[in-house]
Amino acid sequence: MRHILSFAAVLSLAIPASAATPTYDSAAPIAYMVDLSSGAVLYSRGADKRIPPASMAKMMTVLVTFDLIDGGKVSKSKKIRVREDTWREWNNRGSSMFLGVNEDVTVRQLLHGVVTLSGNDASVVLAEGLAGSEQAFVGLMNQKARAIGMKNSHFGNANGWPDEGVTYVTARDLATLAKATFDEHPALYNEFYGQHEFTWQGIKQPNRNPLIGKVQGSDGLKTGHTDEAGYGFTGSAEQNGRRLVEVVAGLDTYNNRIKESVSFMEWGFGAWTTKPLFSKGAEVAEAKVQQGGSRSVSLVAPRNLAVTLPANQGGDYKLAVQYQGPIAAPVAKGAKVAELVVTTADGSTQRMPLVAGEKVGEAGIFARIRNGFLALFA
Numbered sequence: 001m002r003h004i005l006s007f008a009a010v011l012s013l014a015i016p017a018s019a020a021t022p023t024y025d026s027a028a029p030i031a032y033m034v035d036l037s038s039g040a041v042l043y044s045r046g047a048d049k050r051i052p053p054a055s056m057a058k059m060m061t062v063l064v065t066f067d068l069i070d071g072g073k074v075s076k077s078k079k080i081r082v083r084e085d086t087w088r089e090w091n092n093r094g095s096s097m098f099l100g101v102n103e104d105v106t107v108r109q110l111l112h113g114v115v116t117l118s119g120n121d122a123s124v125v126l127a128e129g130l131a132g133s134e135q136a137f138v139g140l141m142n143q144k145a146r147a148i149g150m151k152n153s154h155f156g157n158a159n160g161w162p163d164e165g166v167t168y169v170t171a172r173d174l175a176t177l178a179k180a181t182f183d184e185h186p187a188l189y190n191e192f193y194g195q196h197e198f199t200w201q202g203i204k205q206p207n208r209n210p211l212i213g214k215v216q217g218s219d220g221l222k223t224g225h226t227d228e229a230g231y232g233f234t235g236s237a238e239q240n241g242r243r244l245v246e247v248v249a250g251l252d253t254y255n256n257r258i259k260e261s262v263s264f265m266e267w268g269f270g271a272w273t274t275k276p277l278f279s280k281g282a283e284v285a286e287a288k289v290q291q292g293g294s295r296s297v298s299l300v301a302p303r304n305l306a307v308t309l310p311a312n313q314g315g316d317y318k319l320a321v322q323y324q325g326p327i328a329a330p331v332a333k334g335a336k337v338a339e340l341v342v343t344t345a346d347g348s349t350q351r352m353p354l355v356a357g358e359k360v361g362e363a364g365i366f367a368r369i370r371n372g373f374l375a376l377f378a
Contacts, residue, residue: 021346022271022310027260030232030249032171036179037242037274037291038342038350040247040308043264047172048152054224055095055159056117059177061127062192064113065107066185067144068130068182074110075266080119080129090121094161095208097122107263109200116198116207118223123159131197134158145173148180162228171247174234175231178221178245182236187363194219210366211235215265223257226296231257237265241304274306277319277340282355285321287338291363292329299323299338305352307342321354330359 022042030046068074087101097119099105105113105125113122127137134157139153150173156166181189196213197206210233211218218237225231232249246264249333251257278284278301286296299321309315323338331337338354 014314020081022267024267025270026248026264027256028248028251029265030171030247031260031264032175032247033264033268034175034179034245035242035268035274036147036182036245037304038283038308039352040272040344040348040350042244042268042272042308043116043189044172047247047363048170050152050168050170051232052162052165052167052226052229053160053169053174054162054226054229054232055120055160056169056174056222056232057155057157058114058123059174059181059222059234060144060155061123061137061158062111063177063181063185064137064140064144065111065126065130066181066188069107070185070190074107074130076106076111078107078129079104080107080110080125081105082125083128086128087121088126090124094120096120098127098203100201111192112198113200114197115192115222116195117200117205118208120159120161123158125170127158145177148176150176160224160226162226170184171249174247175245178234178236181221181306189220193221208305209233209235210261211265212238214262215269218265225254225257227286233257233261235261235265236328237269239269241257242269242274242306271311272308273311274308277301277305277307280304283357284340287321287323288326289360290326290328292327292331292360293363294360297327297331297360300357301340302334302336302355303351305340307350309344316346317345323354329360329362331356333357333359 024043025115026038032047032263033043034041082099082103084101095118097113099121102108110126114120120205124134127134131137137158138155153169153173156163186202208223215237217239221234222234223233231251234247236245248260280301282301283298287299289297307317320341321338322341327337333356335356336353337356340354342350
């Protein structure tokens with residue numbers, strides 16, 4: 001049974017929903033934007049259409065590598081030798097780090113080569129060095145995609161090179177991939193993303209990120225381009241604690257990608273704002289617990305929670321807490337057990353996690369009898 005604890009609607013109902021929803025006409029055939037502070041989708045065009053990612057696939061190569069580093073399975077100082085066959089296939093083929101044959105390169109250096117330089121060579125060398133072969137690493141990429149909820153994507157190689165449709169993604173899935181990178185590896189994200197340039201073999205190359213230096217707080221993530229895919233970009237910026245992720249794809253020129261990426265992100269920050277709801281650690285509600293040492297558990301905010309609303313226009317909204325319950329004991333402190341659901345004036349919802357505020361163990365035999373007795377006469 002789904003329990004819903006509703007809170008009173010707040011703010012004025014004077015502004016019609018249609019007037020309160022900012023509009024935008026993206027120049028990209030595929031465009032998607034989400035506000036991670038609330039989970040609100042601010043814009044969606046073709047978000048679930050399968051598309052070739054080009055070099056945006058390298059975001060998953062980086063995420064899998066971050067998993068291995070933070071999981072203690074590999075060190076950033078680990079050296080990987082550039083195999084001659086790999087060098088011959090990828091030397092100066094598309095975006096390149098300009099690795100040398102039989103050169104020993106650290107994981108840290110290769111990550112910079114992938115993230116900042118979009119090196120096709122760096123991506124494959126990294127994959128081979130960490131998993132034994134590129135295809136073994138691709139297996140890890142697809143496993144990770146399933147784990148984080150990329151429901152309509154598949155990877156066939158480590159760098160997004162065209163492979164007759166084996167590799168495909170959606171804009172929504174790319175935003176999911178970006179979010180997982182921030183959430184799961186914040187320190188590594190800050191270390192490797194957002195660098196303006198990187199030099200290897202005496203060759204200095206700039207970051208292709210079209211937002212850096214143009215939009216305040218921009219720091220990621222990845223551009224992509226092939227003749228098949230057109231020009232695409234998955235980008236992110238954070239301002240005043242509010243992080244937006246945008247995905248654009250299918251643009252026709254390099255300059256149009258820059259123009260649309262900047263314009264889209266500026267619209268996201270300018271046309272929308274956030275209103276704080278609950279601070280990190282605040283108790284939002286409580287949920288019933290079945291056969292636990294306690295009959296209830298507090299539901300708390302795991303991070304600062306906010307609702308996204310049209311800027312300078314106000315807007316009404318309703319709050320509700322949803323969970324599948326009663327929640328079966330045992331319950332671990334910090335486990336996600338519920339969601340805060342915000343319904344805005346236009347009928348759309350913003351869903352945010354709520355976690356258990358304390359540990360609840362299983363009830364002993366006498367507590368079970370007591371709980372059954374109380375439930376009987378409740």
